[in-house]
Amino acid sequence: MKKIGVLTSGGDAPGMNAAIRSVVRKAIYHGIEVYGIKYGYQGLIDGDIEKMELGSVGDIIQRGGTKLYSARCEEFKTEEGQLKGIEQMKKHGIEGLIAIGGDGTFMGAKKITEKGYPCIGVPGTIDNDIPGTDFTIGFDTALNTIIDAIDKIRDTATSHERTFIIEVMGRDAGDLALWAGLADGAESIIIPEFDDDFEDIIDRLKRGHDRGKKHSIIIVAEGVGSAVDLGQKIDEAAGLESRVTVLGHTQRGGSPSAADRVLASRLGAYAVDLLLNGQAGRMVGIQQNKLVDHDIVEILNSKHEIDFDMYRLSKELSI
Numbered sequence: 227m228k229k230i231g232v233l234t235s236g237g238d239a240p241g242m243n244a245a246i247r248s249v250v251r252k253a254i255y256h257g258i259e260v261y262g263i264k265y266g267y268q269g270l271i272d273g274d275i276e277k278m279e280l281g282s283v284g285d286i287i288q289r290g291g292t293k294l295y296s297a298r299c300e301e302f303k304t305e306e307g308q309l310k311g312i313e314q315m316k317k318h319g320i321e322g323l324i325a326i327g328g329d330g331t332f333m334g335a336k337k338i339t340e341k342g343y344p345c346i347g348v349p350g351t352i353d354n355d356i357p358g359t360d361f362t363i364g365f366d367t368a369l370n371t372i373i374d375a376i377d378k379i380r381d382t383a384t385s386h387e388r389t390f391i392i393e394v395m396g397r398d399a400g401d402l403a404l405w406a407g408l409a410d411g412a413e414s415i416i417i418p419e420f421d422d423d424f425e426d427i428i429d430r431l432k433r434g435h436d437r438g439k440k441h442s443i444i445i446v447a448e449g450v451g452s453a454v455d456l457g458q459k460i461d462e463a464a465g466l467e468s469r470v471t472v473l474g475h476t477q478r479g480g481s482p483s484a485a486d487r488v489l490a491s492r493l494g495a496y497a498v499d500l501l502l503n504g505q506a507g508r509m510v511g512i513q514q515n516k517l518v519d520h521d522i523v524e525i526l527n528s529k530h531e532i533d534f535d536m537y538r539l540s541k542e543l544s545i
């Protein structure tokens with residue numbers, strides 16, 4: 227293999243740039259040419275492709291977002307779109323591809339691999355919703371952004387003796403909510419994986435209030451539903467006047483944390499190693515701090531599991 231491509235697709239995540247840098251530098255270290263494909267699979271179809279040099283990835287390790295831009299591309303879900311992408315790979319002499327993104331991105335990588343062009347997936351999404359890896363690139367940074375926001379909200383919650391309901395990202399996975407809740411001592415954490423008993427949420431609030439607690443924090447993952455609606459329900463049931471904050475896209479941006487930069491650097495380089503070793507249709511990950519790789523089809527057919535022990539602990543500590 228002499229030429230490989232790299233793209234970022236789906237939602238951006240802090241640390242994607244560090245992963246791109248790692249792919250480019252590791253490939254060049256091995257004497258391989260690297261082509262950056264802009265706007266994910268849309269750029270692959272359109273031939274928005276350019277050769278990357280060592281300097282192309284200078285000064286990006288500390289930046290959020292993705293230098294290669296990202297896009298959602300419906301056309302690539304079709305056979306025709308995929309064939310157009312393959313044509314562009316042929317035209318540029320690209321023999322293998324590294325795709326950084328979430329499960330949708332891996333679906334695209336699987337399709338290209340099936341058409342004879344080896345692809346390796348690198349998990350980059352703040353949600354931490356990918357099986358086969360303990361952490362995805364971007365999760366740690368997003369978590370720290372949430373913690374920072376909640377710490378600030380807590381000052382107001384204490385000063386005004388208020389209950390705050392904070393909605394964080396996580397359509398299918400409650401990891402951000404769970405980790406943030408544990409890190410910030412939330413009274414209740416409401417996530418899509420568990421059907422929370424509404425009475426239990428109210429009881430916790432009342433117990434806290436009865437023992438003189440000045441404020442309460444409830445964290446809700448977006449996948450559960452609207453925090454505003456939940457706030458109204460809680461206010462009616464507990465006789466409160468809570469405040470709702472939806473953190474939204476602030477969670478996606480920002481300079482990646484040290485942990486995300488290191489993770490991205492390790493995963494990006496490992497993906498290059500796999501391609502050069504003739505592997506195809508794999509996803510790289512980290513489990514128990516060891517680099518691992520899995521069949522991308524297996525990953526697509528399985529589901530990320532939330533850490534139930536952590537969930538239980540959060541309940542025990544917010545008694």
Ligand code: ATP
Nearest residue numbers: 236237298299302303327328329330331333334351
């Ligand atoms: P995130 O979870 O952060 O949103 P993602 O990678 O899951 O990331 P998606 O929008 O689901 O984001 O997928 C990204 C892109 O991958 C899609 O816009 C599309 O181009 C491609 N893709 C998704 N599903 C398929 C599929 N079934 N076949 C081919 N390509 C696909």
